Amino acid sequence: MERDGQLELYDLVAARLKYAHAAVRSLDVTDDERRALVRRLLVITTAAKKDLRGAVRRLDRFIAELDSGRPVEGWSRGEGDASP
Numbered sequence: 001m002e003r004d005g006q007l008e009l010y011d012l013v014a015a016r017l018k019y020a021h022a023a024v025r026s027l028d029v030t031d032d033e034r035r036a037l038v039r040r041l042l043v044i045t046t047a048a049k050k051d052l053r054g055a056v057r058r059l060d061r062f063i064a065e066l067d068s069g070r071p072v073e074g075w076s077r078g079e080g081d082a083s084p
Helices: 002-026 031-050 052-068
Strands: none
8 A cells, every 4th residue: 555655646746846847937037047947846856766755845845936926946046956
């Protein structure tokens, strides 16, 4: 049963990453800012391979910031977020 829960969580993360990438593509930001946001999503994707639950928390925080219109960390500075 634990394995089924893990697969469902991977499916959820995949769907949320797809949503986040689409949201980043639709933003009216500079290329440098977009690259920084995509880098942050790539860090979250990599983290999901080793720490799925931690990646879920980071992805939820990232999406909440995007959806609220608040600048995502690194948005205006053109820096990625590699922090947990």
